[in-house]
Amino acid sequence: MARIPKETVDQIIHHADIVEVVGDFVSLKRKGQNMWACCPFHHEKSPSFSVAPAKGLYKCFGCGKAGGVVQFIMDIEGTSYVEALKYLAKKYGIDVQEEEKTPEQQLAQNEKDSQFIVSNWAKDHYHKLLQDNEEGQSIGWSYLRQRGLNQATIKTFELGYSLDQWDDLLKSATVAGFELKYLEKTGLVVRREDDQGQDTGRRYDRFRGRVMFPIHNVSGRVIGFGARTLKPNDKTAKYLNSPESEIYHKSDVLYGLYQARQPIRSEELCYLVEGYLDVLSLHQGGIKNVVASSGTSLTDGQIRLIKRYTDNVTVLYDGDAAGIRASLRGIDMLLEGGLNVRVVLFPDGDDPDSYIRKVGDQRFREHLEGASQDFIQFKTDLVSREAAHDPVKKAEAIREVLQSISKVPDPIKRQVFLQQTSQEFGIDEQVLITEYNKLVRNASGKSPGGQSSSGSGAAGGYSGGQQAPSSGGASPRPAPRPMSPEEEAEALMYGASPEDLMGGGDLQTLTREDLEPVPDVLERCEREVVRLLLLYSAQPLAPEVSVAQYLLEQLEGTGFKTGLYADLLHLCREELNQGRWPEVRTLIQHGRSDIRSVVAELATEKYELSPNWTTHQIHVPRELDLLQTACDNAILRLNKVNVERELAVRLEALRNPVDEASMMENLQTIHLLKQMDNQLANMLGTVIPRASM
Structure with a gap:
């Protein structure tokens, strides 16, 4: 490779x-x-x-x-x-010089990469046929121009054409050296079956005589295809999509998102349409923040994709009443996903593609602005028209609107929608709130007296106005859970007083077990040294002495017992030896995933100090201001744990002495280790008094 x-x-x-x-x-x-x-x-x-x-x-x-x-x-x-x-x-426009690779070498990479490679090759093959092949030009190109698409749009979306032959792609891919299994896995080639459904071993192209719409993921890689037949009276489906594969999951894909992601972010709005040509025509008309669900029912995965880039979505509908009714559930899902949803309708018989070609770009934009309305208002108007003067239908219409409101996760928005619905239907708001709470309870499966759930899609219930007063006193503080021996050892290592651990009172005499350090404590001490090395390597502690130099000098002759931190310590030494500071930006790119992971863990903090402290002139010491203390404490703690480990080994050896000489040697070593341990404890301020015998 x-x-x-x-x-x-x-x-x-x-x-x-x-x-x-x-x-x-x-x-x-x-x-x-x-x-x-x-x-x-x-x-x-x-x-x-x-x-x-x-x-x-x-x-x-x-x-x-x-x-x-x-x-x-x-x-x-x-x-x-x-x-x-x-x-x-x-x-970033960087030229990557590699050794020449055969198609077989390319496909020797992992399965997904192989499918990406063959999909990209197929996209180029179809695009070339559209532009250079006689059939592609006379049929495919003519159709696209007839739909008003220009060269720039065709190039931007990399449109193509598949020849009306059984095995054009199959033959071309075989000549290019691609393996059949990847052509089949991506759905470009299909195995033929006989009348009894038995595999005949013969293969043919899935797409034949169709305009090809490559489907890109958010980074621009081709993962599948949509294809429209151009044959009149064709008994096959007008549109045919790639089947599900390792790289293509239609429920997690929005057509046009790769081209639309930056415009969506800059406009803070996403237009959602149904078909490929809707996206292409609007994009060509200057409305580039548009994506399509590609004819599938809207899914949670697609909604999450939109929410990556904006909280605002406008759904563009044609005037077909049955189609609108069928799409209402999808819009409820948009609301449940936390999106602000608006709707634009087009005249009967028109969809976004036909309407923009009919009226032009400017009038289309004016229609988007003038006809846009909030979805709850839109649904209220729709169901109230259908209910007319029928009281039973009107009651059902109100429940439908409340069902959509219950999907909105924001409680303030829900309250506004309830007030708005009360005014629209002329129903007392308290009656609506009561009915709303019934819907929420039913959706969450709770009894009327229970609390409603907001985790499964139904929003929380309302009390209908003032919240009930609290019982008065503050909630009792829960009793702290007892510390485990491991947590006690760690707390002592980090300077906790005996009273902190035991709630006051006399301490018991320390035994050999008390002196034996918990392995987690050693690991955490080594972790802390590595953290300081990574975060502050170049920071000066003294003239011409950096944190990295100081820590590595102090650690000379000390071996880390945790393999991962030992490797990181070695990498830091290597960086410093080569005249570079061991930095997060460098080590986060390391080839080993475990090293990348631990570097990220060490270098990130969930919370930041509020700027309000500075505003109110309250000085809060930062670790950066106390680096010498932090480094000294990290080394002292590490040394103390190592001394305690050795002390535990020596104490264990006393239980089974080999001879009197070795026993005396052990006793002398234990005496020295205890002196060292006490000195380190004094320096750390963690002296533990023994109870009187």
């Missing part, structure tokens, strides 16, 4: 801005020194995903995902380290 030279890797990492890269996938907002967003790796409604620009890393405090810019691409794309580097190189 080809190798990317280290110099090129360093260049890629140097140029890759983690805020820019992550910002391509989520909408980041600054809070303090870091940037925050809802995590792209798991479903959440409150941002716990943090990006630290100064350190070049990201960290989710919800699911635990963490790493540098290369790791982020690996996580978001599910791709290999090498492919992530290539992605960043392409983004």
Whole structure:
């Protein structure tokens, strides 16, 4: 397999801005020194995903995902380290010189990479046929021009054409050296079956005589295809999509999102349409913040994709009443996902594609602005028209609107919608609130006296006005749980007093077991030293003495027992020996995933000091101001734990002495170790008094 030279890797990492890269996938907002967003790796409604620009890393405090810019691409794309580097190189215009690879070598990479490669090749094949092949030009190109699409749009979305032949793609891919199994896994080629459903071993192209719409993921890689037949009276489906595969999950894809993600972020609005041509026509008309569900019912995965970039979505409907009715559930899901939803209707017989071609770009924009209305208002108007003067239907219509309101997670918005609905239907607000609470209780499966659930989609209930007063006194503080022996040992190591651990009173005499350190304590001490090395390596402690130099000098001759921290300590020494500071930005890109993970853990903090302390002139010491103390304490604690470990070994040896000489030697060593332990305890301020015998 080809190798990317280290110099090129360093260049890629140097140029890759983690805020820019992550910002391509989520909408980041600054809070303090870091940037925050809802995590792209798991479903959440409150941002716990943090990006630290100064350190070049990201960290989710919800699911635990963490790493540098290369790791982020690996996580978001599910791709290999090498492919992530290539992605960043392409983004920043860095030429990657590799050894020549045959198609077989390319496909020797992991299964997903192989499917990405063959999908990208197929996209280029179809695009070339559209532009250069006689059939592609006379049929495919003519159709696209007839739909009003220009060369720029066709190129931007990489549209193509599949020849009306059984095996054009199959033959071309075979000549190019691609393995049949990847053509089948991506759905480009299908195995033929006989009349009894038995596999005949013969294969044919899935897409034939169709205009091809490549489907991209959010980073621009082709993962599948949509295809429209151009044959009149064709008995097959008008549109045919790629089947599900390792790289294509239609429930997690929105057509056009790759091209629309930046406009959505800048406009703070996403237009949601149904079909490929709706996206293409609007994009060509200058409305670039538009995506399509590609004819599928809206899914939670698609909603989460939209929410990465904006909280505002406007759904564009044609005038078909039956279609609108069928789509209401999808809009309820948008509300439940925490999005602000508006709706725009078009005249009967028109969809976004036909309407913009009919009236032009400017009038289409004017229609979007003038016809846009809040979804709750839209649904209220729709169901109230259908109910007319029928009281029974009107009651059902009100319940339908309340059902949508119950999906809104924001309690203030829910209250506003309830007030608005009360006015629209002329129903007392308290009656609506009572009915609303019934719906919520039924949705959560609680009895009338129980609390309603807000975790399964139904929002919390209302009391209908003033909240009930509290019983008066403050809630009793729960009793602290007892500390485990491990936690006690750690607390003592970090300076807790005996009273902190035991609630006052006399201490018992320390035994050999008391002196034996818990392994976790040693690991945490080593972890703390590595943390200081990574975060403050270049910070000066004294003239011409940095934190890294000081700590590594103090650790000379001390071996770490935890393998991962020993490796990190070695890497720090190597960096310093080569004239570089051991920094987070460098080590977060390491080839080993466990090292990337622990570096991210050590370098991220969930909370930042509020600027209000400075505003009110309250000085709060920072770790940076107390580096000498922090470094000294870290070394002292580590030394103390190592002394205690050795002391425990010597005490154990006394139980089974080999001879009197070895016993005397052990006693002398124990005496020295106890002296050292007491000295270290004094220096740390953690002397533990023994109870009187």
